[in-house]
Amino acid sequence: MQLPFIEPYKIKMVEQVYTSTRDQREKWIRESRYNMFNLRSDQVTIDLLTDSGTGAMSDRQWSAMMMGDESYAGASSFYNLKNAVEEITGFRFFLPTHQGRAAENVLFSALLKEGDLVPGNSHFDTTKGHIEFRKAVPVDCTVDIASDFEDPDPFKGNVDLGKLERILEGNPREKIPCIIVTITNNTAGGQPVSMANIRGIRSLADKYGIPFFLDSARFAENAWFIKSREKGYEGKSIREIVLELFSYADGMTMSSKKDAIVNMGGFVAFRDEELFRKASAYNIVYEGFITYGGMSGRDMNALAQGLYEGTSFEYLSSRIGQVEYLGKKMRDSGIPVLQPFGGHAIFIDAKRFLPQIPDEEFPAQVLCVEIYIEGGIRSAEIGTLMADRDPVTRENRSSGRELVRLAIPRRVYTDNHMDYVATAVRNVSEHASSVRRGFRIVREAPILRHFTVELERL
Numbered sequence: 054m055q056l057p058f059i060e061p062y063k064i065k066m067v068e069q070v071y072t073s074t075r076d077q078r079e080k081w082i083r084e085s086r087y088n089m090f091n092l093r094s095d096q097v098t099i100d101l102l103t104d105s106g107t108g109a110m111s112d113r114q115w116s117a118m119m120m121g122d123e124s125y126a127g128a129s130s131f132y133n134l135k136n137a138v139e140e141i142t143g144f145r146f147f148l149p150t151h152q153g154r155a156a157e158n159v160l161f162s163a164l165l166k167e168g169d170l171v172p173g174n175s176h177f178d179t180t181k182g183h184i185e186f187r188k189a190v191p192v193d194c195t196v197d198i199a200s201d202f203e204d205p206d207p208f209k210g211n212v213d214l215g216k217l218e219r220i221l222e223g224n225p226r227e228k229i230p231c232i233i234v235t236i237t238n239n240t241a242g243g244q245p246v247s248m249a250n251i252r253g254i255r256s257l258a259d260k261y262g263i264p265f266f267l268d269s270a271r272f273a274e275n276a277w278f279i280k281s282r283e284k285g286y287e288g289k290s291i292r293e294i295v296l297e298l299f300s301y302a303d304g305m306t307m308s309s310k311k312d313a314i315v316n317m318g319g320f321v322a323f324r325d326e327e328l329f330r331k332a333s334a335y336n337i338v339y340e341g342f343i344t345y346g347g348m349s350g351r352d353m354n355a356l357a358q359g360l361y362e363g364t365s366f367e368y369l370s371s372r373i374g375q376v377e378y379l380g381k382k383m384r385d386s387g388i389p390v391l392q393p394f395g396g397h398a399i400f401i402d403a404k405r406f407l408p409q410i411p412d413e414e415f416p417a418q419v420l421c422v423e424i425y426i427e428g429g430i431r432s433a434e435i436g437t438l439m440a441d442r443d444p445v446t447r448e449n450r451s452s453g454r455e456l457v458r459l460a461i462p463r464r465v466y467t468d469n470h471m472d473y474v475a476t477a478v479r480n481v482s483e484h485a486s487s488v489r490r491g492f493r494i495v496r497e498a499p500i501l502r503h504f505t506v507e508l509e510r511l
């Protein structure tokens with residue numbers, strides 16, 4: 054008999070999981086104005102709000118932290134990280150930043166101006182925020198099939214090359230400072246982008262002379278999907294695939310809080326030295342000197358180690374395997390989940406779960422709240438709230454999707470926890486038809502409103 058697949062690690066330290074009563078949770082979520090971000094973590098039993106910065110570091114990462122060099126300039130920790138970045142991604146020039154959105158800030162400060170267009174695939178909300186904040190426009194060129202939640206297409210994160218070429222063709226070159234492609238495509242359901250697609254984007258970038266960047270928060274998970282789904286890559290190692298992926302790009306932004314399994318950190322990397330020099334000035338203004346940029350030496354050491362661990366095939370198989378385990382449990386009990394399952398999260402289609410709630414009443418947020426009340430599970434809305442208002446018309450901007458994201462932290466929860474989550478969601482589905490109304494907004498910020506929005510029940 055073939056031996057079963059196991060997690061390539063064991064547990065050395067544990068952290069308390071908080072339990073509560075239904076009455077307590079109803080009170081807490083009301084006091085939180087029905088916003089998941091306002092809950093205190095000790096009011097949450099299983100925290101699937103995000104897979105960002107919530108992973109468990111290894112003993113090797115903690116040991117590396119003890120060796121952190123906190124020198125202001127030229128710390129050995131910076132060179133450890135520089136070597137790791139170069140070895141894993143192939144980029145020679147890089148700037149550490151405190152997290153992914155800081156990397157976006159540095160890159161876009163160097164590249165963008167008012168009125169520019171930035172084509173890509175379902176830009177993440179902070180990416181969109183940084184682009185719109187500069188009065189530029191993110192243009193979503195994701196393949197149409199991404200909005201079909203059941204189509205088994207293996208690469209639903211892809212860019213539609215036809216849509217992309219129409220943008221590049223129809224606008225002056227100087228209006229398009231870069232293309233930015235997110236791997237995996239978080240907003241479209243943690244779906245991967247194929248190597249063939251990335252090659253196609255590279256040739257369009259060359260044809261029109263436009264720099265091409267990868268938003269790489271989950272690059273290793275993307276590489277795992279290429280290895281398991283794309284012809285010709287079965288026999289390649291994750292590291293080989295990653296190197297090939299980045300070889301097609303002019304640079305990358307990185308939120309290390311995801312695939313590099315650290316609690317804080319990021320970087321931006323470049324192939325071109327000129328652009329690196331230009332961005333360095335913004336790094337110094339916004340982040341810190343170019344050899345630490347918002348990170349302490351110990352954090353750079355942990356990140357360097359995390360880049361190696363996060364690109365191990367065994368680790369990625371167990372990580373993505375756990376997400377799939379939860380997805381299958383939910384699918385088998387009739388929950389409408391997005392398929393194929395994403396790399397970092399399971400997405401529930403709230404429109405099908407709560408068809409009686411119209412988009413204006415935020416069905417995905419209603420479902421997040423119901424799941425919290427049922428089992429103390431915190432999830433995230435990816436729907437009308439997150440889509441924000443149109444910056445010009447100020448109308449609610451419907452993305453057409455109303456998803457609840459259950460993002461799984463790395464190396465943190467056991468499959469038993471996943472069973473608990475699946476059971477809680479199933480319980481909610483059993484009384485879903487009794488939920489009659491949704492929410493209305495009481496207070497909201499002009500940009501990235503979902504973080505601080507306050508709601509009341511209709």
Ligand code: F0G
Binds near residue numbers: 104152235318
């Ligand atoms: N790009 C992608 C694809 C992301 O998913 C995120 C963050 C960022 C950039 C920004 O990175 O948080 O380090 O500043 N995503 C988190 C999430 C917050 O929950 O999906 P950051």
